[in-house]
Amino acid sequence: TGWAMETRVYAEDPFREFLPSTGRLVRYQPPEESDTVRVDTGVFEGGEISMFYDPMVAKLITYGENRDQAIGEMRRALDAYYIRGISHNIPFLAAVMANKRFQDGNITTNFIAEEYPDGFSADDLPNDDPSTLIVVAAYLNQRLAERNAGITGQVSDHPLEVAESWVAVCGDEYTPFDIEFDGVNGDYIVAIGDRSYGVVSDWKIGDPMFVGEIDGAPVCVQIDLEGVGYRLSANGIQRSFKVMLPRVAELQKLMPFKAPPDMSNFLLSPMPGLLVKVSVEEGQTVQPGEELCILEAMKMENVLKCESKGVVKKIHAEQGANLSVDAIIIEFEKDE
Numbered sequence: 001t002g003w004a005m006e007t008r009v010y011a012e013d014p015f016r017e018f019l020p021s022t023g024r025l026v027r028y029q030p031p032e033e034s035d036t037v038r039v040d041t042g043v044f045e046g047g048e049i050s051m052f053y054d055p056m057v058a059k060l061i062t063y064g065e066n067r068d069q070a071i072g073e074m075r076r077a078l079d080a081y082y083i084r085g086i087s088h089n090i091p092f093l094a095a096v097m098a099n100k101r102f103q104d105g106n107i108t109t110n111f112i113a114e115e116y117p118d119g120f121s122a123d124d125l126p127n128d129d130p131s132t133l134i135v136v137a138a139y140l141n142q143r144l145a146e147r148n149a150g151i152t153g154q155v156s157d158h159p160l161e162v163a164e165s166w167v168a169v170c171g172d173e174y175t176p177f178d179i180e181f182d183g184v185n186g187d188y189i190v191a192i193g194d195r196s197y198g199v200v201s202d203w204k205i206g207d208p209m210f211v212g213e214i215d216g217a218p219v220c221v222q223i224d225l226e227g228v229g230y231r232l233s234a235n236g237i238q239r240s241f242k243v244m245l246p247r248v249a250e251l252q253k254l255m256p257f258k259a260p261p262d263m264s265n266f267l268l269s270p271m272p273g274l275l276v277k278v279s280v281e282e283g284q285t286v287q288p289g290e291e292l293c294i295l296e297a298m299k300m301e302n303v304l305k306c307e308s309k310g311v312v313k314k315i316h317a318e319q320g321a322n323l324s325v326d327a328i329i330i331e332f333e334k335d336e
Helices: 068-078 088-099 100-104 111-115 131-151 246-252
Strands: 005-008 027-029 037-041 054-062 081-083 165-170 173-182 187-192 194-203 209-214 217-226 230-233 237-245 267-269 275-277 290-298 300-305 310-315 328-332
Touching: 005 068, 027 111, 054 068, 068 088, 068 100, 068 217, 081 328, 088 100, 088 237, 100 111, 131 165, 131 173, 131 187, 131 194, 131 209, 131 230, 131 237, 173 246, 173 310, 237 246, 275 328, 290 328
Parallel strands: none
Antiparallel strands: 005 054, 027 081, 037 054, 165 173, 165 237, 173 187, 187 194, 194 209, 209 217, 217 230, 230 237, 267 328, 275 290, 290 300, 310 328
């Protein structure tokens, strides 16, 4: 008796209309199996997701005494599913599991079309408590700062002190916080504004996964080092953080913004695949809706068409080329 829930983990990018993703599984760590979690998979770390086969990675099954428990187990299992090297649909699965209508069972076969009429985007991701990732970033930074203070060569009369006041920077958001070690309970206390969070974990430096509790609630967050910061993932959400001293954060706000390059005059490959046909020539004038090329991926041919009138300036990719995501295929003349 009870409830079982199954999700299918696919090498598809939900933020690109679920286009297939190919490549090598640089890291592959499925959630630990138990009486309530089962993973049916045929892939392995170091293996390749090929463009020639179905992109399914695994079937993830969870069990609970009721629907809510089965969904809760699924949310925790998805958080613990660590995949690097390819895009995958776990953010979408996490969003569905957090959807109130889905949790209540008020669904039909039109559920996805009704809930995501304009496609899936980052705005559709669950955000139960936006402070959770900030608290984890604070904890990770403090552990690393304490380790660095312990191994850095020091003058005996001038020990290196670890600061307790920091600023977490995520994009344009600057969040000041204080953190201290509670020697009585063996946890860390993170204070953000007038709210304090207790953090308990046996996380070791270098582990790709933070598993612990925040205010007694279980939390699982995936960790990727990103320069001098961290990219943290939980509930399908990814956020990049840099943790700085307050003075450094003040100076960071004064740094100039570097605009990304303008790629509006290029046709980029929307997915990894084989360029089976280039349908235009350099110097040719193309019209809206005209076929530009055909890209094959996962045994399907995808026709890329022109969106607006223009002139082909240069063809950058040859027929038969294996393309990665965002590889340049065609360059168009710039409008005067």
